[in-house]
Amino acid sequence: MATDALKAQVRSKWQDAFKRINSNNPGITGLMAFSEVGHAVVHEETTQHLFSKQSWSHTLAFVKPINIKEDPPPKRADITTARRDFEVVNYCRRLPSDWCLDDDYMFSDEIRQKFYLVREDIDSYLSDYELSKDLSHISRLILRLKEWYDAWTPPEELGATIRNAFVLVFQTQLYSSLGPTFVKGFKDLIASTFPSSDPDIPSQTLDASTWVIFETLGFLDRYENIIASAGYEHIEAHVLEACAGQWETPMMDTLRTWMSEKVVPWLLLMYGRDANTTDEARALLSTIGSRFDFHVAKTLCDLRTREIFDIIVDYPDSAGALQDLKECLQRVDQRGALVKSLRKANRKRLLHPGAETRLILTQYVATIKCLRIVDPPGVLLFKVADPIRRERPDTIRCIVSNLVGDDDSGDSLVDESEPIVPLQQADTEDYTDPNWEPEPVDAGPDFRTNKPSDVISTLVSIYDSRDLFVKELQVLLAQRLLAITDDSTEKVEKERRNIEILKIRFGEAALQVCEVMLKDMTDSKRIDGHVQSQKASIVHPTIISRQFWPMLESSEIVMPGQFQILQDQYAKEFSTFKPDKRLRWLPHLGTVHLELQLEDRMLEVDVPPLEAAFIELFSEKNIRTIDELINAVGSVDKSAAFKALLAWVDLGVLKEDEPGTFRLLEVAEEAGPARDSSSRIAPTTEQDLAPVTSLQQQQAEQMKVYWKFIEGMLTNLGQLPLDRIQTMLRFAPGYDQTIEQLAGFMEAARREGLVGVKDGLWKLTPR
Known part of the structure; x- marks a missing residue:
């Protein structure tokens, strides 16, 4: 049964039809008048035999599809006679699909039945194109289709109704007959009309009439995306050819000039044929032109994104490419793709075991400078920096080494032209500031609002606390000070100047410990001078x-x-000068200058204390085992003892007769592996001279102290989450570890089997 809505719709349609036929006359008077007129017309046409079999067949000749392959074409009937019949049909407002006049003839069916003639030509031309790949076959096919179209198009005198019906049916049949081969050929034909970047390669030119044919056949609407894709591919090819590896100067202006000279004339042929003035052409091209200009920016942005790692390596010579990238990112939303590409390139080409941390930092400093240009707020830099601090635990040490001016580290990370400024801290945003700007939409909740003004501030800002830098600075300064072996004050003064500069960055309070270390170096020299004046000592x-x-x-x-x-003599004199203090010797540190007098030669070398201790023992006995030597000097690692003994073997002073047994060579052996004593200089590594415990080792030692606190918590309170342990540890004297450091310590304890974790709750492992 029909629903109420359907009944209402039918009722409404019926009323509209009745009003139209009745011409809004009262009652059914208009309907009666229409019936009389129709009867009169039919009577008149019957009188003139217009509806006779012969007359109607002549009229159909104007719309019946003909075979243009026949010669000559069939003769058409009189247009005046046929138009009068169609006026009657149009007056009755009959639809084209309802023209079932005489022998159930249907105009659309006749076109479908005769379209095999057109399809034969389509298959023939496309077969030739598939064999030769010659675009001229596509061009001739399109012209042939226009001939069929013109031959079958009803005359204009018959009205727009039948012409529109013909266009619909013809194009429907045409599109179903044109397969993928034609689409590819048509796209190649369009692509061939673009001007080539190479002036030696001629390009095919299509005049305005060809585009009119495309529009007549409906190709411009049907294949609009195909035509646009051909234009996009042409733009992509030109951008890649002209801009790949060209980083010195910005390329966007050059590309826009190329667009206006080469691409815009092509666009005018397709989209601006009807324009009579420049303003009309500009209005017609505004939409499609902006799409093509956007694609230029997108293509260039994609290219620079793929090249970003090499662009950073080549900076500052690649400043032009960075300007292009900045401009493109303002139009194309590909900031996430840039971050992803740069992080992927860093993992593949930079953050691998074979790369030194200093080289990583050098590249990162270049990244800072480049991304400052591309993204001044620093969001992209913040996202790129994260893997560096996570994957390289010695990053802080390398930064601090550069801060104190490590002479052996190569080029400085810091640009000397940049001013030295204090490290900035994250401040509460002042929304009353007229220059305040919101954070970018892709900043994320972890993005820091402070925007460092120099490279060092940026390097420090990737870490949660600058205290890590201060502690590492203390360790590095201690190593450098203890590595000073002569009595010159030049190196100490250099370190003092470095600390004065670092005070500007970190503040005086943070570097008080460094001040004490420098004061100790000065006092040490003064005390040594006093002791030497009382009793000279080497x-x-x-x-x-x-x-x-x-x-x-x-x-x-x-x-x-x-x-x-x-040592005892020096300690005695020191106690006389400083009665309230005593010396605690660290004999494994430092350097010993020795003069070895053997029977046939004398050697003068600088060696570590352990090597000096071993050779001193050989002065008492010529043959000793490694176990004897270790017992004589105390607890020494066996590998370190072997290293010290092999150093003397290299100099030709000792010889290993049996594994673990060494003999002093008073007379050099000719076949021995002795080397020139001048090649024996001070130890090669700074850490051998001054083995100061690293920051990571110090933190591990400190956490061992707090293990008793953690063990007591878990014993008395049972399972605890990490943040609860951190909160309770803050009451312990001197505890200053972050929750990340605590998490690392707890993970190490878990690997040792001391604790276990489940669902974020830590508990002691039963023993």
């Missing part, structure tokens, strides 16, 4: 304050023989 120790220096690596080595005597 021992020149560096005297430091244990409470203010970073933790030094411990050792139980005992210097034998004359070394012990010299």
Whole structure:
């Protein structure tokens, strides 16, 4: 049954039809008048035999499809006669699909039945194109289709109704007959009309009449995306050819000039044929022109995104490419793609085990400078920096090494032209500031609002606290100060100047410990001068304050023989000068200058204390085993002992007769592996001279102290989450670790089997 809505719709349609036929006359008077007129017309036409069999067949000749392959074409009937019949049909408002006049003839069916003639030509031309790939076959096919179209188009005198019906049916049949081969050929034909970037390669030109044919056949609407894609591919090819690897100067202006000279004339042929003035042409091209200009920006942005790593490496010579990238990103939303591409390139080409951390930082500093140009707020830089601090634990040390002016590290990370400014801290945003700007939409909740003004501030800002830098700075300064072996004050003064500069960045309060270390170096020289004035000694120790220096690596080595005597004599004189203090020797640190007098030669070398202790023992006995030597000097790692003995073997002083047994060579052996003593210089690594415990080792030692607190918590309170442990540890004296550091310590304890974790709750492992 029909629904109420359907009944209402039918009722409404019926009323509209009745009003139209009745001409809004009262009652049915209009309907009666229409019936009389129709009867009169039919009567008149019947009188003139217009509806006779012969007359109607002549009229159909104007709309019946003909075979243009026949010669000559069939003769058409009189247009005046046919138009009168169609006026009657149009007056009755009959639809074209309802023309079932005489022998059930239907105009659309006749076109479908005769369209095999057109299809034969289509198949023939496309077969030739598939064999030869010659675009001229596509061009001739389109002209042939226009001939069929013109031959079958009803005359204009018959009215727009039948012509529109013909266009619909013809194009429907045509599009169903044109397969993928034609689409590809048509796209190649369009692509061939673009001017080539190479002036030696001629390009095919289509005049305005050809585009009119495309429009007549409906190709411009049907294949609009195909035509546009051909234009996009032409733009992409030109951008890649003209801009790939060209980073010195910006290319966007050059590309826009190329667009206006080469592409816009082509656009006018397609979209601006009907324009009579420049303003009309500009209005017609405004939409499509902006799309093509957008594609230029997108293509260039994609190219620069793929090249971003090499662009950063080549900076500052690649400043032009960065300007292009900045301009393109303002139009194309590809900031996320840029971050993804740069992080992927960093992982593949930079953040791998073979790359030194300093080289990574050098590249990162270049990244800072480049992304400043592309994205001044720093959002992109903040997202790119994260893998560096996570994957390289020694990043802080490399930054600090550069801050203190490490002479052996190569080029400085810091541009000397940049002013030294204090490290900026994240401040509460002042929304009353007239220059305030909101953060970019892709900033994310973790983005810091402070925007450092120099490279070092930016490097420090990727970490949560600058205290890490200060502690690492103390460790590095201690190593550099303890590595000074001569009595010159030049190196100490250089370190003092570095600390004064760093005070500007970190503040004086943060570097008070460094000030104490520098003061110790000055006081040590003064004390040594006083001791030497009382009793001359060849021992020149560096005297430091244990409470203010970073933790030094411990050792139980005992210097034998004359070394012990010299230490005791110096300690006695020091106690006389400083009765309230005493010296605690660290004999494993420092350097010993030795003159070895053998039977046939004399050697003068600078060696570490352990090597000096071993050779001193050989002065008492010519043959010794490694176990004897270790027992004589105290607790020493066996590998370190072998290293020290092999150093003397290299110099031709000792010889290993049996595994673990060494003999002093008073007379050099000709076949021995002796080398020139001048090649033996001070130890090669700074850490051998001054083995100061690293920041990571110090943190691990500190956490061992707090393990008792953690163990007590978990024993008394049971399972606890990490943040609860962190909160309770803050009441412990001197605890200053972050929750990330605590998490690392707890994970290490879990690997050792001390604790376990489940659902974020930590508990002691039963023993």
